[in-house]
Amino acid sequence: MSEAADIAAVPAGDRRARARRATFGLAAAVCAVSVLSLAQGPAGTSLWSALAALVTGEPIPLRDRVVLLDIRLPRLALGLLVGAALAVSGAVMQGLFRNPLADPGLVGVSAGAGLGAIAAIVLGGALPVGAAALVGSSLVPLAAFFGGWISTLLLYRVSTRGGRTSVATMLLAGIALGALTGAVSGLLVYAADDAQLRELTFWGLGSLAGASWPKLAVAGPIILTALALSPLLARGLNALALGEATAGYLGLPVQRIKSAAIVSVAAATGAAVAVSGGIGFIGIVVPHLLRLATGPDHRMLVPNAALLGAAMLILADVIARGVIAPAELPIGIVTAIIGGPFFLWILLRSRGVLDL
Amino acid sequence: MSLVVRNLTARLGRTEVLHRVGLTAQAGEVTAIVGPNGSGKSTLLRCLTGDLSFSGDVLLNGRDPRTIPGWELATLRAVLPQASALAFPFTALEVVRIGLEARGSADRTGIAQAVLARVGLAGFEGRFYQELSGGEQARVQLARVLAQVWHPVPGGAPRWLFLDEPVAALDIAHQRVVTDIARAFAAEGGGVVAVMHDLNLTAGFAHRMVLLAEGRVRAEGPPDTVMTDALLSAAYGCEIRVGVIPSTPFLLPQMPDRQPPLR
Numbered sequence: 001m002s003e004a005a006d007i008a009a010v011p012a013g014d015r016r017a018r019a020r021r022a023t024f025g026l027a028a029a030v031c032a033v034s035v036l037s038l039a040q041g042p043a044g045t046s047l048w049s050a051l052a053a054l055v056t057g058e059p060i061p062l063r064d065r066v067v068l069l070d071i072r073l074p075r076l077a078l079g080l081l082v083g084a085a086l087a088v089s090g091a092v093m094q095g096l097f098r099n100p101l102a103d104p105g106l107v108g109v110s111a112g113a114g115l116g117a118i119a120a121i122v123l124g125g126a127l128p129v130g131a132a133a134l135v136g137s138s139l140v141p142l143a144a145f146f147g148g149w150i151s152t153l154l155l156y157r158v159s160t161r162g163g164r165t166s167v168a169t170m171l172l173a174g175i176a177l178g179a180l181t182g183a184v185s186g187l188l189v190y191a192a193d194d195a196q197l198r199e200l201t202f203w204g205l206g207s208l209a210g211a212s213w214p215k216l217a218v219a220g221p222i223i224l225t226a227l228a229l230s231p232l233l234a235r236g237l238n239a240l241a242l243g244e245a246t247a248g249y250l251g252l253p254v255q256r257i258k259s260a261a262i263v264s265v266a267a268a269t270g271a272a273v274a275v276s277g278g279i280g281f282i283g284i285v286v287p288h289l290l291r292l293a294t295g296p297d298h299r300m301l302v303p304n305a306a307l308l309g310a311a312m313l314i315l316a317d318v319i320a321r322g323v324i325a326p327a328e329l330p331i332g333i334v335t336a337i338i339g340g341p342f343f344l345w346i347l348l349r350s351r352g353v354l355d356l
Numbered sequence: 357m358s359l360v361v362r363n364l365t366a367r368l369g370r371t372e373v374l375h376r377v378g379l380t381a382q383a384g385e386v387t388a389i390v391g392p393n394g395s396g397k398s399t400l401l402r403c404l405t406g407d408l409s410f411s412g413d414v415l416l417n418g419r420d421p422r423t424i425p426g427w428e429l430a431t432l433r434a435v436l437p438q439a440s441a442l443a444f445p446f447t448a449l450e451v452v453r454i455g456l457e458a459r460g461s462a463d464r465t466g467i468a469q470a471v472l473a474r475v476g477l478a479g480f481e482g483r484f485y486q487e488l489s490g491g492e493q494a495r496v497q498l499a500r501v502l503a504q505v506w507h508p509v510p511g512g513a514p515r516w517l518f519l520d521e522p523v524a525a526l527d528i529a530h531q532r533v534v535t536d537i538a539r540a541f542a543a544e545g546g547g548v549v550a551v552m553h554d555l556n557l558t559a560g561f562a563h564r565m566v567l568l569a570e571g572r573v574r575a576e577g578p579p580d581t582v583m584t585d586a587l588l589s590a591a592y593g594c595e596i597r598v599g600v601i602p603s604t605p606f607l608l609p610q611m612p613d614r615q616p617p618l619r
Contacts, residue, residue, distance in 0.1 A: 011465050013447035013483070015446075015450070038364050098443035098444075241442055241443045241454070243437070243441055246435070246437060249504075251429060291444065314508065
């Protein structure tokens with residue numbers, strides 16, 4: 001009842017109604033870019049003629065069906081999941097670290113995933129034939145996922161004493177671990193041959209080109225579970241904005257919230273990085289834009305971040321596929337080229353209004 | 357109903373900061389904890405609020421707070437820390453609502469508006485917390501704390517406010533706002549335990565005072581029994597003289613080289 005009253009007469013300082021309207025707008029945007037993504041591609045396959053054929057009952061040519069259902073649709077689904085995972089992970093990390101510049105990379109998942117992927121690319125050829133056949137093309141994503149997971153567990157272990165996790169220690173240990181994994185990665189890159197170097201570069205820039213239903217079947221459930229759990233953290237993250245002690249005084253299980261946040265971010269980001277490589281920027285810019293537009297209340301921020309992250313990544317992918325078609329740009333380049341200046345513009349515009 | 361502390365000993369790192377502290381605070385009263393810097397006031401408050409582990413007994417309304425589930429404890433007592441940092445640009449209204457969010461509560465916005473008005477911040481709902489003055493921020497935090505224990509506890513047990521230097525950032529008029537709120541909260545049956553620095557202000561609004569020095573309770577009782585030349589001079593380690601106007605004791609300013617003649 002009070003919720004309805006709140007919408008009817010929005011009290012000053014209450015931005016939930018605006019955030020709810022944003023949810024509808026963002027959901028519409030996700031639908032729009034999804035249609036765009038399905039409709040566009042170098043194959044000349046038309047989504048519209050396929051849909052028309054579906055309606056009239058005519059048979060859809062096999063080639064069109066393959067392009068739509070086995071190439072564009074899994075790519076769209078993967079883009080939606082990865083975009084949502086990166087943006088929600090960013091929002092959760094920023095809430096946990098009480099810092100708008102925090103990024104999923106802080107829990108060590110990106111460094112570890114990167115090292116895992118590089119090791120798989122450079123050393124994968126040395127695997128015994130049987131093992132290589134077993135994992136096949138999944139070797140790089142699997143190595144990335146486990147690399148990310150191991151480094152997160154390591155960081156968590158280092159920064160937890162007596163059942164209490166220090167986020168400050170985690171931040172510092174993350175820098176140390178990042179330097180270490182960077183050094184090992186550097187060694188591997190030094191030892192790599194030319195073909196491997198090219199593969200490494202492309203992996204590092206990120207792409208949705210490798211999307212397939214089997215990959216989705218592995219990464220999808222992990223990301224969806226993490227996304228479904230993250231709204232449960234929202235109240236705790238709001239209280240954490242007042243400091244850990246105060247969150248405890250408010251009756252919240254602070255340590256459980258911290259552990260859950262770290263696990264969900266490591267899982268979602270690990271899975272996302274494993275299947276799409278290093279796509280930067282979404283995790284930091286999406287929550288920030290939403291905070292400027294509708295406020296930092298995590299109960300609205302987390303779901304809206306999922307929508308905006310998904311829409312932004314799909315849009316970036318549409319651009320990446322379109323600008324130099326039939327070739328395509330790595331998507332990480334697109335997110336950075338468009339997102340960077342846009343982010344700077346937002347910061348300049350709001351300078352002096354909002355203190356980080 | 358009361359807050360009873362017996363034989364409380366606490367450590368910060370390897371240093372024992374509180375030595376066998378004992379005190380009683382009654383619901384319906386304001387109890388002020390005073391003492392020099394480093395005497396263990398804030399540490400004692402952190403023990404009472406469950407933030408720091410200790411040995412000894414604490415009974416809040418007859419129960420050991422360490423055995424009360426966090427969510428239930430949060431309905432029984434609210435804590436105003438000495439300094440409150442806030443990450444992210446929340447509005448004043450949103451900050452107060454966070455105090456209500458931790459438990460399900462109807463009409464959170466209405467309660468938040470009411471407590472903001474109570475601390476003299478009506479009309480500040482939409483202002484960003486980070487853009488408020490230090491004193492206004494302190495009052496927003498007080499409003500958040502009041503909102504947390506807004507609802508009566510099932511069974512009618514008294515609710516408690518633990519305030520760590522609640523007037524430190526405030527001008528004299530807003531100090532009065534805060535002391536009036538504390539007195540009103542006590543008059544409605546709640547208990548207030550406040551760490552205070554300003555002895556004159558404390559003498560005017562606290563029902564009882566607990567004087568700490570070097571981690572031990574040096575005196576406990578109504579202000580006129582604690583505010584004496586001998587007790588205060590010994591506790592603070594400097595010469596202090598106390599005067600009395602009708603019933604309230606107050607400190608006389610002391611100038612080291614220009615002692616005013618008292619006779």
